[in-house]
Amino acid sequence: xxxxxxxxxxxxxxxxxxxxxxxxxxxVFMDANRNVTLKxxxxxxxxxxxxxxxxxxxxxxxxxxxxxxxxxxxxxxxMLGPSGSGKTTLLSALGGKLRSGEGKLDGAITYNGKPLSxxxxxxxxxVTQDDVLYPHLTVTETLVYTALLRLPKSLTRAEKxxxxxxxxxxxxxxxxxxxxxxxxxxxxxxxxxxxxVSIGQEMLVNPSLLFLDEPTSGLDxxxxxxxxxxxxxxxGKGGRTVVMTIHQPSSKLFYMFDKVLLLxxxxxxxxxxxxxxxxxxxxxxxxxxxxxxxxxxxxxLANGVSPESKDDPVKxxxxxxxxxxxxLAEKLQAELQVxxxxxxxxxxxxxxxxxxxxxxxxxxxxxxxxxxxxxxRKYESxxxxxxxxxxxxxxxxxxxxxxxxxxxLQDQVGFLFFFSAFWIAYPLSDAIFTCPQERRxxxxxxxxxxxxxxxxxxxxxxxxLAMTLVLPMAFVIITYWMVGxxxxxxxxxxxxxxxxxxxxxxxxxxxxxxxxxxxTKNAVLLGSVIAIAxxxxxxxxxxxxxxxxxxxxxxxxxxxxxxxxxxxxFTDHDMYxxxxxxxxxxxxxxxxxxxxxxxxxxxxxxxxxxxxxYRVIAYLSIMKIGEVNK
Numbered sequence: 001x002x003x004x005x006x007x008x009x010x011x012x013x014x015x016x017x018x019x020x021x022x023x024x025x026x027x028v029f030m031d032a033n034r035n036v037t038l039k040x041x042x043x044x045x046x047x048x049x050x051x052x053x054x055x056x057x058x059x060x061x062x063x064x065x066x067x068x069x070x071x072x073x074x075x076x077x078x079m080l081g082p083s084g085s086g087k088t089t090l091l092s093a094l095g096g097k098l099r100s101g102e103g104k105l106d107g108a109i110t111y112n113g114k115p116l117s118x119x120x121x122x123x124x125x126x127v128t129q130d131d132v133l134y135p136h137l138t139v140t141e142t143l144v145y146t147a148l149l150r151l152p153k154s155l156t157r158a159e160k161x162x163x164x165x166x167x168x169x170x171x172x173x174x175x176x177x178x179x180x181x182x183x184x185x186x187x188x189x190x191x192x193x194x195x196x197v198s199i200g201q202e203m204l205v206n207p208s209l210l211f212l213d214e215p216t217s218g219l220d221x222x223x224x225x226x227x228x229x230x231x232x233x234x235x236g237k238g239g240r241t242v243v244m245t246i247h248q249p250s251s252k253l254f255y256m257f258d259k260v261l262l263l264x265x266x267x268x269x270x271x272x273x274x275x276x277x278x279x280x281x282x283x284x285x286x287x288x289x290x291x292x293x294x295x296x297x298x299x300x301l302a303n304g305v306s307p308e309s310k311d312d313p314v315k316x317x318x319x320x321x322x323x324x325x326x327x328l329a330e331k332l333q334a335e336l337q338v339x340x341x342x343x344x345x346x347x348x349x350x351x352x353x354x355x356x357x358x359x360x361x362x363x364x365x366x367x368x369x370x371x372x373x374x375x376x377r378k379y380e381s382x383x384x385x386x387x388x389x390x391x392x393x394x395x396x397x398x399x400x401x402x403x404x405x406x407x408x409l410q411d412q413v414g415f416l417f418f419f420s421a422f423w424i425a426y427p428l429s430d431a432i433f434t435c436p437q438e439r440r441x442x443x444x445x446x447x448x449x450x451x452x453x454x455x456x457x458x459x460x461x462x463x464x465l466a467m468t469l470v471l472p473m474a475f476v477i478i479t480y481w482m483v484g485x486x487x488x489x490x491x492x493x494x495x496x497x498x499x500x501x502x503x504x505x506x507x508x509x510x511x512x513x514x515x516x517x518x519x520t521k522n523a524v525l526l527g528s529v530i531a532i533a534x535x536x537x538x539x540x541x542x543x544x545x546x547x548x549x550x551x552x553x554x555x556x557x558x559x560x561x562x563x564x565x566x567x568x569x570f571t572d573h574d575m576y577x578x579x580x581x582x583x584x585x586x587x588x589x590x591x592x593x594x595x596x597x598x599x600x601x602x603x604x605x606x607x608x609x610x611x612x613x614y615r616v617i618a619y620l621s622i623m624k625i626g627e628v629n630k
Contacts, residue, residue, distance in 0.1 A: 035073035035074075035208060035239045035240070035241070036073060036111050036112055036120070036123075036208045036209045036240075036241045037070065037071070037072050037073060037111070037112055037113075037241070038070065038071045038094065038109075038110075038111055038209060038241055038243065039069075039070045039108070039109070039110045039113075039336055040067065040068060040069055040070075040090075040093075040094060040107065040108070040109045040110075041068050041107055041108045041109075041333075041336060042066045042067075042068055042106070042107040042108070043064050043066070043067045043068070043090065043093060043105070043106070043107035043108075043109065044062065044064055044065060044066055044105070044106040044107055045062070045063045045064040045086075045089055045090075045093060045098070045103055045104070045105050045106075045266075046060050046061065046062050046063065046103055046104045046106075047060070047061050047063060047102065047103035047104075048060055048061075048103070049061055062266060063086050063089045063103070063266050064086045064089060064090055064093070064266045065265075065266040065267050066107070066268075067086075067090055067107075067261070067263070067266075067268050068268070068271070068329070068332050068333065068336070069259075069261055069268075069271050069332065070332075070335060070336055071241050071242075071243055071259060072241065073239045073240065073241050074235055074236055074239050074240070074241075074258075075235060075241060075242070075258040075259060076231065076232055076235045076236075076242040076243075076244070076256065076257055076258050076259070077242065077243045077244070077257065077258065077259040077260070077261060078244055078245075078246050078249070078254075078257040078259070078260050078261070078274070079091065079243070079244070079245045079246070079260075079261045079263060080245075080246065080247075080249075080260060080261070080262050080263070080295060080298055080299065080302070081262060081263035081264055081299070081302050082264070082299055082302050082303050084265070085263040085264055085265060085266065085302060086263050086265070086266040087245040087263055088129070088213055088214075088245055090263070091211055091213055091243065091244075091245050093105055093109065094109060094211065094243060095124065095126045095211040095243075096116045096121065096124075096447075097126060097447065111209065118449060120208075120209070121447065121448055121449050122205075122359065122448060122449040123205070123207055123208040123209065124207055124208065124209045124210070124211070124448065125202030125203070125205065125207035125209070125210040125211065125448070126202065126210075126211045126212075126213075126447070126448065127198050127199050127201075127202050127210075127211065127212045127213060127215055128198070128213050128444070129213040129214045129217060131194045131195060131197070131198045132198075132440050132441055132444045133181045133194060133197060133198065134181060134372075134376045134437075134441070135180065135181050135182055135183035135186050135188065136180055136181070136186070136375075136376050136379040136380070137180065137181055137372070137375065137376055138177070138178050138179060138180050138181070139168065139173055139176055139177045139178070139179060139181065139189060139193070139197055140164070140165075140168065140177045140178060141372075141375065142181060142197055142201070143164040143167060143168060143197065143200055143201065143204065144160070144161055144164045145368060145371075145372045146164070146201045146204055146450075147160040147161065147163050147164040147204050148160050148161075148360070148364075148368045149359070149360060149365065149368055149369075149445075149450045149451055150201075150204060150205050150359055150448070150450055151163060151204065151205060151359060152359050153359060153360050153361060153364065163204055164204065167200045167203050167204055168200070170200075170203070170230060171196040171197075171199065171200050171203075171226075171227070171230065172196070172226060173193060173196055173197065173200070176189045176190075176193050179193075181194060181197065182194075191218050191219075192218065192219045192220065192223045195215065195217075195218070195219060195227075196223075196227065199212070199215060199227060199230075199231075203230075203234070206234070206238060206240070207240065208240060208241065209240070209241045209242075209243075210231065210234070210235075210240060210241070210242045210243070211242075211243050211244070212231065212242070212243075212244035212245070213244070213245050214244075214245055214246060214247060215227055215228070215231070215244055215246070216228065216246060216249065216253075217247065221250055224249075224250070224253065225250070225252060225253060228249075228253050228256055229256070231244070232256045235258075246295075248293075248295050248296065248299065249295050250293065250295075251293045251294065251295075254274060254293070254294050254295050255274060255275065256274075257274040258273065258274065259271070259272065259273060259274060260272065260273070260274045260277050260298075262277075262298050262301070262302055263302065264301075264302040264303070264304075264317055264320070264321075265317070267317070267321045267324075268324055268328075269301065269302060269317075269320045269321065269324055270298075270324065270328065271324075271328060271332055272328065277294060277298065278294055278297070280327075280328075281297075281298075281301065284319075284320070284323050286301060286306055286307060287307060288307055289307050301316070301320060302317075304316040304317045358449070358451070358452065359449075359450075360451070362452060362454070362455050365451040365452060365455035365456070365459075366455045366458055366459050369451065369455060369456055369459035369460075370459045370462060370463050373459055373460060373463040374463050374466065374467070377434075377463065377467050378467065380434070381467040381468075381470070381471075382467075382470070382471075386471070387471070390471045390474065390475055391474070391478070393422075393475070394474070394475045394478040394479050395478065395482075397415070397418070397479050397482075397483070398478060398479045398482025398483055399482070401414075401415045401479075401482070401483040401484075402482060402483070402484070403482075403483070403484035404483060404484055405484050406574070406576045406577075406586075407576065407577050409576045409586065409589055410591065412483070412484075412485070412569065413540070413566070413589070413591045413592060414540075415479075415483055416562065416565040416566060416569065417538065417540040417562055419479075419499065419565060420499075420502060420538065420558060420561040420562045420565055421531075421534075421535045421538070421558065423472055423475070423499055423502060423503050423506070424502060424503075424505075424506040424531055424534055424535075424557050424558060424561065425506075425528075425531040426506075427468055427472075427503045427506045427507040427510060428506045428507065428509055428510040428513075428527050428530070428531055429510065429524065429527055429528075429531075430468075430507070430510065431506075431507045431508075431509075431510025431511045431513075431514060432510045432513055432514040432520070432523050432524055432527050433514075433520070433524075434514070435510075435511070435514025435515060435520075435523070436514075436520050438460075439514075439515075439518070439622070442456065442622065453619075453622070453623060457615075457618075457619050457622075461615065464507060465504075468503060468504070468507050469500050469503060469504075472499055472500060472503050473496065473500070476492075476495065476496045476499055480492055480495065480496075485569055486569055491568060491569065494568040495565065495568040495569070498561065498564040498565050498568050499561075499565070501561075501564070501604075501607055501611075502557060502560075502561035502564075502607065504611045505557045505561075505607050505610040505611045505614070506557055508610065508611050508612075508613075508614030508615045508618070509527075509530065509557065509610070509614045510527060511614065511615060511618040512614040512615070512617040512618045512621070513526055513527050513530070514618075515617070515618040515621040515622050516617070516618075516621050533552070533556065534556040534557050534558035534559075535558050536558075537552045537553040537556045537558055537559055538553070538556070538558035538559050538561075538562040538595070539553065539559060539562060539563075539591075539594045539595040540562060540591060540595075543590060543591065543594035544594070554606070557607065557610060559595070559603075560603035560604075560606050560607050561607070562595055563595050563596065563597070563599070563600065563603050564600060564603050564604070564607075566592055566595060566597060567597050567600050570586045570587075570592065570597060571586070571587075571597065572585060572586070572587035572597055572598075573585065573586075573587075574586040574587075576589070
């Protein structure tokens with residue numbers, strides 16, 4: 001017989017189940033998802049540690065040590081434990097989020113008796129502890145774009161937008177729905193509101209299986225209760241399976257959990273009904289001396305702190321692990337072997353609904369991603385400081401090279417080199433800096449099967465044309481006439497085309513570097529070295545490259561860009577005053593002859609290969625990021 005609350009040291013009022021909540025999901029969701037029984041048996045996860053100097057072989061750390069459990073439709077499992085206990089690792093393993101190559105996962109994890117499939121991923125929601133959102137989009141835009149990408153194509157656009165608006169109301173986001181998300185350097189909605197937006201993105205598809213990593217972290221108790229209540233309603237009345245990690249829930253939240261898993265250093269100390277946990281430890285002789293929050297008591301035990309404070313923490317943990325093996329492990333193994341049946345009184349479907357295929361067509365994905373990308377990136381690409389920077393530099397350049405005609409040939413050649421060098425380095429570094437945020441977003445969205453990689457990549461490339469080329473065009477328009485280059489439409493558009501062509505090659509290189517090198521600092525360093533090497537090999541600084549390194553000029557953007565820019569203004573037969581009343585051929589001028597005005601078609605082909613080749617490299621390098629389907 002269960003002990004009375006006052007006998008085992010908890011608040012009697014906190015035993016009462018939470019009051020019924022209003023139905024939060026519209027019926028449009030209820031016909032698409034199947035119910036999922038999640039089983040995990042003897043889950044072990046090991047990672048290799050760096051090889052110690054004193055050892056010839058690398059050591060290994062066991063993060064999870066044989067964790068077993070089952071969560072049925074309509075149940076909500078909370079995983080508790082101190083930092084480093086393995087909660088997030090287990091959640092990632094159950095959600096299929098562990099990256100290959102980072103560790104070794106053993107044990108059986110099944111969803112309705114089968115391994116995780118691509119179709120199951122699309123009906124699974126996963127809310128990470130760190131919110132991965134575009135900072136410049138509003139709350140409404142974020143949820144509407146998610147709805148357009150994730151909800152099935154059988155729904156109209158208006159219905160999808162309606163679902164996004166419904167989720168905004170359900171999560172209490174009405175007051176901030178027109179506010180931007182914000183980020184570290186951009187003021188936006190509050191941290192709690194960002195968390196609710198992240199949860200709302202998963203709620204949109206009413207997932208069969210929902211994973212949440214610390215959903216109440218950093219939130220006040222009222223907001224935390226509202227979020228957990230919504231998820232509880234989603235599980236209980238929607239027949240969904242919910243698994244979450246949570247650090248220190250209040251008593252009011254604790255008794256919402258159907259099941260509780262307590263972890264300590266990767267070892268399970270308890271798995272079972274949340275309402276039975278205090279009675280279990282009471283039978284083991286662990287009884288709090290004063291009424292306290294059950295979660296606080298459990299965390300104390302997981303840290304080896306018993307009511308008898310004199311007990312050795314190591315011995316306490318060992319005793320709890322032994323008790324789990326002796327009293328719960330065998331019973332849990334037997335429960336896993338029992339054939340699953342429909343729970344009495346529940347309206348839980350067991351049919352195998354097909355969810356193969358993508359929720360939207362390729363062209364729909366492409367159009368939505370272009371719209372979202374342009375809306376987000378325009379703030380970065382056309383921010384006030386970038387526009388002022390380019391305008392100021394363009395005006396200064398025009399003033400420094402003011403009306404430098406062919407009589408000042410060196411000045412004109414120097415300007416064209418500066419033209420080329422700056423518009424290689426600038427788009428290259430700009431593309432590198434956009435990769436980290438794009439990589440995190442791509443990992444998140446691709447892991448749940450929102451869109452094909454090809455549609456994302458093509459949308460990104462097409463969107464780049466608008467974002468990447470506007471500022472270089474403005475720079476050319478301002479400086480061309482100030483500097484005094486040849487005042488004919490043909491020469492102007494020739495120069496503009498060459499510069500934009502070079503910018504596309506440089507931005508492609510930046511994408512490839514950003515995709516290949518995950519660490520931003522290292523990527524920027526590599527990009528800077530390549531940009532400098534490109535300038536050195538262009539033929540302006542060093543006109544006679546040593547033979548053993550001279551081949552590098554053929555594979556650098558700088559050489560081909562500089563050659564084409566020179567050809568846009570000069571021909572071999574142009575003459576310039578070379579002193580003492582004499583005129584000389586422009587083609588014989590040292591800074592031009594070292595580069596040459598011939599071979600323009602070859603340079604055009606070389607830049608085209610770079611434009612395509614670097615983007616192919618970038619595409620191949622991100623193919624495995626959050627890959628769901630081939």
